[in-house]
Amino acid sequence: xxxxxxxxxxxxxxxxxTNVSVSSELPFTAAGVxxxxxxxxxxxxxxxxxxxxxxxxxxxxxxxxxxxxxxxxYLTVDAKNQPSDIDTAVNAVINSRLxxxxxxxxxCAVTDEILDDRINYTFEFRFLTI
Amino acid sequence: xxxxxxxxxGNFVALKINADGVDYDxxxxxxxxxxxxxxxTVPALQEVTLNASPGTFRWQQLDTGSEKxxxxxxxxxxxxxxxxxxxxxxxxxxxxxxxxxxxxNKTKCYFRLGWQGLSSGDRYIQGAGYLxxxxxxxxxxxxxxxxxxxxxVDGEFTRGNVA
Numbered sequence: 399x400x401x402x403x404x405x406x407x408x409x410x411x412x413x414x415x416t417n418v419s420v421s422s423e424l425p426f427t428a429a430g431v432x433x434x435x436x437x438x439x440x441x442x443x444x445x446x447x448x449x450x451x452x453x454x455x456x457x458x459x460x461x462x463x464x465x466x467x468x469x470x471x472y473l474t475v476d477a478k479n480q481p482s483d484i485d486t487a488v489n490a491v492i493n494s495r496l497x498x499x500x501x502x503x504x505x506c507a508v509t510d511e512i513l514d515d516r517i518n519y520t521f522e523f524r525f526l527t528i
Numbered sequence: 529x530x531x532x533x534x535x536x537x538g539n540f541v542a543l544k545i546n547a548d549g550v551d552y553d554x555x556x557x558x559x560x561x562x563x564x565x566x567x568x569t570v571p572a573l574q575e576v577t578l579n580a581s582p583g584t585f586r587w588q589q590l591d592t593g594s595e596k597x598x599x600x601x602x603x604x605x606x607x608x609x610x611x612x613x614x615x616x617x618x619x620x621x622x623x624x625x626x627x628x629x630x631x632x633n634k635t636k637c638y639f640r641l642g643w644q645g646l647s648s649g650d651r652y653i654q655g656a657g658y659l660x661x662x663x664x665x666x667x668x669x670x671x672x673x674x675x676x677x678x679x680x681v682d683g684e685f686t687r688g689n690v691a
Binding site: 453454455456457458459460462502503528 | 534537540541542571572573574575576610611613668670671672674
């Protein structure tokens with residue numbers, strides 16, 4: 399099961415009581431506008447990006463590899479009329495990282511940017527496993 | 529000039545240990561005869577350092593312009609770091625106990641270090657000694673157990689080629 403599926407399943411539950419909903423669609427661009435800008439108050443999550451690198455080199459080909467999986471999530475809300483529970487929703491997205499098992503690092507960094515009359519939240523998920 | 533490269537599968541550094549309780553002091557090679565089921569191959573070595581340090585004693589005398597020197601007995605050891613393997617760290621290989629038990633019980637062991645593998649004709653250095661300096665470590669940023677191990681050598685190294 400991809401980490402994206404785990405995160406979406408967790409967020410579908412945890413955001414159900416907020417004014418933010420979850421889309422299972424990828425955050426693709428339609429007619430030059432990303433879906434998450436077109437459909438405000440809807441969280442979109444990109445696919446898993448996996449990178450494998452050596453953690454320990456050994457002299458007999460028993461090397462230990464570390465796998466890094468990164469995903470980016472997007473949420474746009476109206477800057478003038480933000481949902482009253484936007485903090486709750488943002489925290490729920492950040493905490494969804496804890497639903498992913500078997501990883502020794504589970505991080506989520508969030509940045510926000512005001513563009514015109516919108517606030518774009520970008521969530522950078524990062525997971526490390528052996 | 530011929531480098532001792534260890535980067536191909538047939539030339540990997542190999543460390544074998546026999547701690548089956550038999551006294552091989554008079555013939556260490558007997559501990560590593562082909563087919564001996566008590567020989568443990570230590571996997572996932574990260575770093576190997578062989579130390580052979582003859583001691584010296586210096587003195588000065590009034591009839592020479594430079595110090596005099598004589599040698600004293602050597603201190604020999606083999607230090608390795610490795611990624612811990614559950615099978616060899618906690619499991620016996622025939623009559624050779626697990627690595628952790630060899631250290632805990634201070635069991636005398638015999639070792640053979642292959643410079644470029646241990647196939648027929650390959651060079652090795654071998655001897656007897658005790659495993660010390662076990663210090664397994666792990667951390668959140670490095671979540672796989674690794675450990676150093678030092679073989680404190682009892683007596684001299686001997687060298688040869690695999691039969």
